[in-house]
Amino acid sequence: MKIYTIEAGVFGTNTYLVGDEETGKAVLLDPDGSGKQILKLVEQNGFALEAILLTHGHFDHIGAVDELVSLTGVPVYISERDAELLTDGRKNASSVFFGKSILCQTVPQTFKNKDMLTFGNLSFSVMLTPGHTRGSVCFFLDDDIVFTGDTFFAEGYGRTDLYGGNENTIISSLQNLVPRMRGKTVYPGHGEPVTL
Numbered sequence: 001m002k003i004y005t006i007e008a009g010v011f012g013t014n015t016y017l018v019g020d021e022e023t024g025k026a027v028l029l030d031p032d033g034s035g036k037q038i039l040k041l042v043e044q045n046g047f048a049l050e051a052i053l054l055t056h057g058h059f060d061h062i063g064a065v066d067e068l069v070s071l072t073g074v075p076v077y078i079s080e081r082d083a084e085l086l087t088d089g090r091k092n093a094s095s096v097f098f099g100k101s102i103l104c105q106t107v108p109q110t111f112k113n114k115d116m117l118t119f120g121n122l123s124f125s126v127m128l129t130p131g132h133t134r135g136s137v138c139f140f141l142d143d144d145i146v147f148t149g150d151t152f153f154a155e156g157y158g159r160t161d162l163y164g165g166n167e168n169t170i171i172s173s174l175q176n177l178v179p180r181m182r183g184k185t186v187y188p189g190h191g192e193p194v195t196l
């Protein structure tokens with residue numbers, strides 16, 4: 001299994017490509033920036049894209065979704081609680097920052113807490129960790145990898161002053177999450193990975 005990072009967009013969002021060399025299947029997490037460029041990385045490494053997973057619905061984590069779907073037709077997965085952010089520029093914070101909306105018109109598949117999303121040998125287990133948004137999740141992969149989106153960074157955690165954010169809720173999510181991340185490598189939505 002291989003993980004590639006593409007840092008893209010105004011806020012340096014980490015788009016992750018997770019590829020399984022045995023089956024050739026790959027998944028993208030939080031694609032932002034140029035869909036074409038992301039797809040080039042997928043193809044150059046000999047992978048076939050199976051799905052797009054979203055840790056939450058903020059504009060800087062969804063910017064390349066529609067382009068990638070139009071190029072590949074793969075399904076997009078987001079927490080049922082955050083699906084409403086995709087088509088609402090105020091709720092996904094794009095209109096707050098830019099005065100114009102960045103939207104994702106692709107109709108997503110939704111998941112909920114503890115769901116398992118499997119693509120070939122890649123199995124992502126969903127942990128709902130609300131607070132940054134109502135539907136923020138972390139994805140656990142194998143025994144040693146966690147993708148945390150904007151819930152947890154190497155140096156802190158995501159802001160809670162945007163739509164659906166709540167400081168007490170993220171603190172309680174982190175109290176559940178942090179013990180479960182011990183010994184694992186954490187890939188956050190922004191910044192460097194860290195092993196706890």
Ligand SMILES: [Zn+2]
Nearest residue numbers: 056058150158
């Ligand atoms: Zn965010």
